[in-house]
Amino acid sequence: MTRTLTTTAGAPIADNQNSLSAGRNGPLLLQDWQLIEKLAHQNRERIPERVVHAKGSAAYGTLTITNDITAYSKAKLFDALGKKTEVLLRFSTVAGERGAADAERDVRGFALKLYTEEGNWDLVGNNTPVFFIRDPLKFPDFIRTQKRHPSTNLRSPTAMWDFWSLSPESLHQVTILMSDRGLPQGYRFMNGYGSHTYSFINAGGERFWVKFHFKSLQGIKTWTNREGEAVVAKDRESAQRDLYEAIEAGDFPRWRMCVQIMPEADAEKTAYNPFDLTKVWPHADYPLIEVGILELNRNPRHYFAEVEQASFSPSNIVPGIGFSPDKMLQGRIFAYADAHRYRVGTHYEALPVNRPRCPVAHYHADGSMLHDIPERGDAYYEPNSMGGPAEDRRFAEPPLKISGDADRWNHRDGNDDYSQAGALFRLMSPDQRERLMDNIAEAMQGVPEEIVRRQVVHFHRADPAYGLGVALRMKLDAMNIDPQPLSTAAE
Ligand code: NDP
Ligand code: HEM
Numbered sequence: 001m002t003r004t005l006t007t008t009a010g011a012p013i014a015d016n017q018n019s020l021s022a023g024r025n026g027p028l029l030l031q032d033w034q035l036i037e038k039l040a041h042q043n044r045e046r047i048p049e050r051v052v053h054a055k056g057s058a059a060y061g062t063l064t065i066t067n068d069i070t071a072y073s074k075a076k077l078f079d080a081l082g083k084k085t086e087v088l089l090r091f092s093t094v095a096g097e098r099g100a101a102d103a104e105r106d107v108r109g110f111a112l113k114l115y116t117e118e119g120n121w122d123l124v125g126n127n128t129p130v131f132f133i134r135d136p137l138k139f140p141d142f143i144r145t146q147k148r149h150p151s152t153n154l155r156s157p158t159a160m161w162d163f164w165s166l167s168p169e170s171l172h173q174v175t176i177l178m179s180d181r182g183l184p185q186g187y188r189f190m191n192g193y194g195s196h197t198y199s200f201i202n203a204g205g206e207r208f209w210v211k212f213h214f215k216s217l218q219g220i221k222t223w224t225n226r227e228g229e230a231v232v233a234k235d236r237e238s239a240q241r242d243l244y245e246a247i248e249a250g251d252f253p254r255w256r257m258c259v260q261i262m263p264e265a266d267a268e269k270t271a272y273n274p275f276d277l278t279k280v281w282p283h284a285d286y287p288l289i290e291v292g293i294l295e296l297n298r299n300p301r302h303y304f305a306e307v308e309q310a311s312f313s314p315s316n317i318v319p320g321i322g323f324s325p326d327k328m329l330q331g332r333i334f335a336y337a338d339a340h341r342y343r344v345g346t347h348y349e350a351l352p353v354n355r356p357r358c359p360v361a362h363y364h365a366d367g368s369m370l371h372d373i374p375e376r377g378d379a380y381y382e383p384n385s386m387g388g389p390a391e392d393r394r395f396a397e398p399p400l401k402i403s404g405d406a407d408r409w410n411h412r413d414g415n416d417d418y419s420q421a422g423a424l425f426r427l428m429s430p431d432q433r434e435r436l437m438d439n440i441a442e443a444m445q446g447v448p449e450e451i452v453r454r455q456v457v458h459f460h461r462a463d464p465a466y467g468l469g470v471a472l473r474m475k476l477d478a479m480n481i482d483p484q485p486l487s488t489a490a491e
Contacts, residue, residue, distance in 0.1 A: 007037060047308065048343045049098045052143055053109045056092030057187060057240040058307040059247055061296035063087050063114060063257065069291055072208050072261055073200035075320030077116045078291070086357065088113040089296055090310055091187035091239065095146040095155070102239035103223060103231040105182045105439070107173075110192030110214065111312040112294075115357040122316035123212060124336065127181070127190040130420075131277045132170040135411050136331025142167075161447045165455040169278045169412070171462060172421040178439045179424075180222040180432055186242035188253040189221035196314075196329040197275050199322040200261070205398045209262040209274060209324060211281060213288055214255035225439060244299055252297040258288035272416065275326040279420055306353045311340040319395050325402070327411070345369050361389035422462035433469070441473035452476065 005013045013034060020032035028035065050056075062084045069078050077085045092109035093100060108127040113120055133142055145159040164170045176182065184190040194212030201207050223231060231238050246253060260281050262274060272279045300306035313336035314329060323329055340348045346367035348354055363382055365374045374380075379388025428436065440459075444452055452474050460467020471477075 007034060008041075050092075050343065051339065052094055052146075053092035053111075054098045055096050055100045055102070056090050056109065056307065057243050058088055058090035058300060058310060059243060059296040060298040060300065061087050061089065061252070061294065063292050063294050065292040067290045067292070069200075069259065069289065070202070072202055072210070072259075073320040074203040075116070075121070075200075075318055076118050077114060077121070077318075078320070086115045087294065088115075088306075088310060088353065089294070090307060090312065091243070099236075101232040101236040102186075103183065103228040103235075105177065105225065105228065105443075107177060107182075108184060108187065108190055110190075111310075112192075113310070113312055113316075113354075116318050117358050118318045119358060120316045120354070120356050121318045121321060122312045122314060123194050124312045124314050124332070125192055125194045125196075125212065127184065127192060128173060128176050129193040129195055129211075129213070129280045130172050130176070131195060131328060132164070132173045133167060134169050134276050134278050134328060136328050136335075138167065139328075139331065139335075157443060157445070158447050158451065161444060161451050161455055165451050165458065168417040168458050169415070171417055171458050172278050172424065175421045175424050175436065175462070178443065179428065179436045180224075181220065182439070183223045183225065183228050184239075185221040185223055186239045188218045188243060188246060189216055191215050191220070192255060196277055196326045196332075197262075197324040198317075198329075199324050200259075201320055201322055201397055207264045207322070207398055207400070209264065209267060211260040211286075213258045213260070214294060215258065215288075217254040217256060217293075224435065225442060243296075247296060247299050252295050254296075255294040257291040257294050259291055260286040260288060262286055272420075275324050276415070277326055277328045278417065300353075305351075309344055309348070309351050310353045311336075311344055311348045311351075313337045313340065322397055325400075347371055363388075418458070418461045422466070425463045425466045433465075437466070437469040437473055440470050444470075444474060449476070 005016055007013060016034070019035050020029045021027065022029060030036075063077065065078055065081055065083045068081060077083065090109065090111045090113075092111070093102065093104060093106040094109065095106055096104060110125045110127055112123045112125070114123070133139065142163060145156070145163040148154060149156040149159065164174055181190070192214035197209050197211055199207050200210045235241065243253070260283075262270075262281065267274050270281075270285075274281060314332045315334075315337055317323070323333065344351070347369050349356075349360075350371040363376075363380065365380065376388055377386065378384070379386035382388060383390065425433065425436070444455075453476065456467050456471050456474070456476065458467075459470050
């Protein structure tokens, strides 16, 4: 039997086809609260889109532990071989709006929520191991260059290359973005990286620095610019469709989760700052250690409820996993929960998609949209003598030694922005290098020559063949590409 349609207050509705009018052809009556409810709800059907990473797709799945890493972390999700933890993984592009096409050259988000028995662990990463900047103070400016120009409302290659050329720490990430991997065939065919350095803490209270890697078991598959354009012409939702349909067909995508581990004391010894988000840790020094297999096997039922409202934050960590001095990570620890309170609402963590799968016990009761009635009676403040939830020192992290003068330290001092970008260029095959430099030249069309020249100096410093290849494509006189006299903001 068909269920009876009701108002949101549960009252049955007799007619959902005809408004209440004064006479057959007459005006409508204000007392038609069913009509008013429908129109008023429609006006509230959208929430602000994410300020970045607005276009995305997500799926549920499991992380299954295949290797014992309890020597490094006491996090409960790692404590037994074969242990499974439910996850939500949201993929995204960065710069486009919610309706942007999927097959565009851009970094991809790789945001994991692991519903562990000791709370949600959110690992909010990308498909790249590094990032464009290393100080969060620059993030709003960087994102401005990726979004639309305030007057033309168009994307601005001039703004992008102006910022990048004045911020040479971006070179490593720009090289990845412009390489084959900057345009994946779909979310299944790319790696994920936690990118930042985080910390692991073991049962003995020892700290290790850690980086997270997720290697696609579908393999890396990418489009060229021309292939991407052909895809977009026919299907703006190519990545959403590919992910959704694969999971519906039972072809569950999988990634091999690995970590790189650095003993706490090594951070003083590496030639590079291991907390610098523009750098990787060479595999030869810190090899990948397998942790488990991540599998996506269930599509969300309701996109708005489960994907649009999904709220990931690097501040969500669990015992055994911690932060590091990475300045970008420090900035992100603030930014995400703040964004969620604005974008989704005060009690966003209590929504079904965000809700931890373990008991929660806190005192943040009041505020809009309180979903559950707290069961604490008189214990509505802390400390109290009423048996309310209280802290437990067993979960304290070991202290982290920090020293130095408080100052706005120049993040460029003594920093090498070129070696790792150059190493990446040199590990590419000749074909890959050609496509990289073609993609760069294509993306630089229309950019003032002064900016192009400044950027070419950076490519040249990474590898002379890189600089000369782009210079030739941009029809610059290669003889005039002298890296020394040209100044940048780095100097
Ligand atoms: P390795 O030779 O051990 O590793 C090279 C890495 O580069 C592999 O992880 C490979 O990924 C990845 N790679 C290949 N092509 C691209 C591309 N176009 N964009 C991004 N990544 C790519 O070298 P090292 O560890 O010594 O690092 C050398 C350079 O490799 C670094 O400067 C960095 O640019 C890049 N890289 C290093 C990573 C690391 O964590 N050490 C991670 C990713 C990149 P895959 O195995 O999936 O093919
Ligand atoms: C989304 C801020 C750097 C990955 C967001 C959002 C904000 C933000 C405000 C929107 C959150 C929301 O509304 O739900 C910042 C700031 C950064 C920074 C201030 C630097 C200081 C990074 C880096 C990475 C990253 C370095 C990857 C390593 C993501 C991802 C999302 C996102 C994947 C989408 C999450 C989702 O799927 O909901 N960022 N970000 N961001 N960011 Fe960042």
